[in-house]
Amino acid sequence: MMNAYDSLMSKSRSTKKRRRDNNNSASASTTSSSLPSNNFGGSRFFACPAGCGVHVSEVDVNAHLDSCPQLNGSCSNNEGDRPRGKDHSGHANEIKESIDEGTNNTTNNLTHSQAAISDNNSLPRSAAKANPKKCTNTNPTSNAFQHMMKKSAQVHSNNSNIQQRFHLHNNEGMVSWTCEDDNKEADDVRAKQDSDIQWSATIILKKVKTINLREDGEKQQQQPVQERSIELTVSSSMSSFSTTHQSPQQSSSSTTTTTTKPKLPRLVQRHSRLSISHLKSCLQKSIRRRAPLPAVRVAMELADKSWTDLIRRLPIIILEDSTLHPDFSLLAWLMIADSKGYVPSKELIVRVLQIVFEMASCPWQDGIEEHSNDDCSGSQMKDRIGSGSGDDSKPTSFSLSSSSSTLFPTQQQKEQSTVNALEITTIRAMLLRAQYGGMKCDVDMLHSFSKIWLQRFRGAYAVPTTIASTSALSTNDDLNWNCIPSLIHAKARQESQRLVTTSMINTPGVVALTTNDVCPAGIDFHCSQVVEHLLSRPDVYSCLRERLNPLLPPKSVTNRDWITSKVKTLIWNYSSGINRRRSLMGSTKRSDCDSVLKRIWDDVLSLPFDDYVKKFVKDRLY
Known part of the structure; x- marks a missing residue:
């Protein structure tokens, strides 16, 4: 069996033939006082294989490697801190000290040239000579190989992935997220999940972004986190919906089954010719x-x-056009599980459609810009979210790899696993x-809202009085x-259970989309050629050029590209971008109904735009 020394020196021995002539010992004794050679066949001393710079003998190499500072991860500059070999011959320490100081010690060299080894397999063959007793002090279980394996385990531990689990518990959409460094109660939850898993898949997340909690309210910066990657296990207590059928060519003596990934149950009997991009745009405009x-x-x-497109787009629509939904985490779970082949049950599909109903019914719209102009001064926000200098319990940044205690450092362990479980998952x-x-x-919007909601959950912002006045509670303190x-x-959730489940799912369902179902504002410049069509009409183009000319910047010339950009702005402001919600934080939206652009839209673009959209939708529905 190859020992640690043989493993370290195998490369050197493979390139140089060892000389075993006894005359080498005599010639070595008359050598000048230069440093010993690294040639294994010409000297009994050689540089430490680990690279610490100490020269050791063959007998002492294992003992030295046990305490070698290079293998232990640190090197001392103090010569007295260097380890010394075991004193097998009575002069080993003197020999090593003489070599380190660059002096010649012929007597001790000759003494060690006669050193012998025992039957211990951990010693090199070149030392196996006459006296086995002087080598019995070598510890066979404490050698270089053991140190290398220990060091390798430490490095592997530092570079290993962070273990996290994203678990779906039931068809109602309850999900949880546990991390390997959470508290014991979270570990108990994770153990219960492991015993109830019907489907799971593993995803490696690399180049995780970190979100900086800025004191001045400015937009945070994203940068790669210099941390370990995340090994995320996506699991479910419900198995993936699949169809198992018997092979038609099966024999009477054996049964062959084939499992295929089925299609989801069809929800609309007759499909329109609207593309996926058209449907996504119309869905968002309806919400x-x-x-x-x-x-x-x-x-x-x-x-x-x-x-896939539906479940991927819904989380974006929630934050962009409405307010955070309590089942946001369910949508994220379904999106990730779908990428790994998970097929949801009919109950989960119905729940997603109910979420769509609730999103569209929500009367509030959240906004990032409302927090960028927050009234809090820098010192106040410093007290709220932590500055990172005087308060170590409040981190100045967070990421997907952050533990629960990092996200909510001031909470007790019991509270972290109960009260804050939903917030952490969100x-x-x-x-x-x-x-x-x-x-x-x-992506930037998601990062910004994650920061805003983390600060809200931590108590950095008070609940607006507008929400408290419309709730059943008396004051916003509750x-x-x-x-x-x-x-x-x-x-809206109560209504969705009645209207969506009863009227659309349990009945024959939707036969086909009608013109009342397709929002005209969804057919905009993002998914159609409406701008090109409008500008291709000479009457519309000339009128736009005349009406927009007063809005030109100084020393600028009216051109088609500039007019195109203004037409897109008009479509967005007065058609696609209209949101019929109140601001969650209480700010008022500025109205520009009497502006020049609004009059241009009403007088020039509104009718041609409506004509194009109606014809576009009608051609694809019937």
Whole structure:
């Protein structure tokens, strides 16, 4: 069996033939006082294989490597701190000290040239000569190989992935997120999950982004976290929906079954010719304009055509056009599970359609810009979220790899596993959706809202009085941010169970989309050629050029590209971007109904735009 010394010196021995002539010992005794050679065949002393710079003898190499500072991860500059070999011959320590100091000690060299080894296999063959007794002090279980394995285990531990689990518990949409460094109660929950898993998949998340908690309210910066990657286990207590059928060519003596990934149950009997991009745009505009039933019908056809696009887009629409939904984490779980082949049950599909109804019914819209102009001064925010200098318990940044104690450092362990469980899962779900990718503006929005909601859950912002006045509670002192998402969607949830489940799912369902279901504002410049069509009409183009000319910057010339950009702005401001919601934080939206652009829209673009959209939709529905 190859020992540690043989493993370290195998490369050197493979390139140089060892000389065993006895005359080498005599010639070595008359050598000048230069440093010993690294040639294994010409000297009994050689440099430490680990690279610490100490020269040792063959007999003492294992003992030296046991305490070698290079293997232990630190090197001392003090010569007296260097380890000394075991004194097998009575002069080993003197020999090593003489070599380290560059002096010659012929007597001790000759003494060690006659050293012998025992039958211990941990010693090199060149030392196996006459006297086995002087080698019995070598510890066979404490050698270089043992140290290398220990060091390798430490390095592997530092570089290993962080173990996390994202688990779906039931068809109602209850999800949880546990991390390996959570408290013991979370470990107990994770152990219970492990015993009830029907489906699971593993995802490695690399290049995790960190979100900086800025004191001045400015937009946070994202940068790669210099941490370990995340090994995320996505699991479920419900198995993936699958169809098992018997092979038609099976023999009478054996049974052959084939499992295939089935299609989701069809929700709309006759599909339109609207593309996936058209349906996504119309869905978002229906939610933006608070039209819940048309939004659900469009979502049903989109689910038929591309469940992946539906489940990936909904988390973005929630934050961009509405307010955080309590089942945001469920949507993130379904999106990630779908990427690993999970097929949801009919109950989960119905729950997603109910979420669409509740999103469209929500009367509040959250906004990032409202927090960028927060009234809190820098010192106040420093006290709220921590500055990172005087308060170590409040970190100045967080990421998907942050533990629960990092996200909520001031909470007790018991509270972290109960009160803050949903909040922790929600923040991680936002970061996970951002990690999944998409348009840069959407990813930045997810990062910004994860920061805002983390600060809200920590108590950095008070609940607006506008929400407290519309709730059943008397004052906003009774409200916390962790109950706001459920509170503002509670009424819509009751209606969704009746209208969506009973009227659309349990009955024959939706036969086909109608013109009342497709929001005209969804056919905009993002998914159609409406701008090109409008500018191709000479009457519209000339009128736009005349009406927009006063808005030109100084020393600028009216050109088609500039007019195109203004037309897109008009379509967004007065059609696609209209959101019929109140501001969650109480700010008022500025109205520009009397502005020049509004009059241009009403007089020039409104009718041609409506004509194009109606014809576009009609051609694809019938």
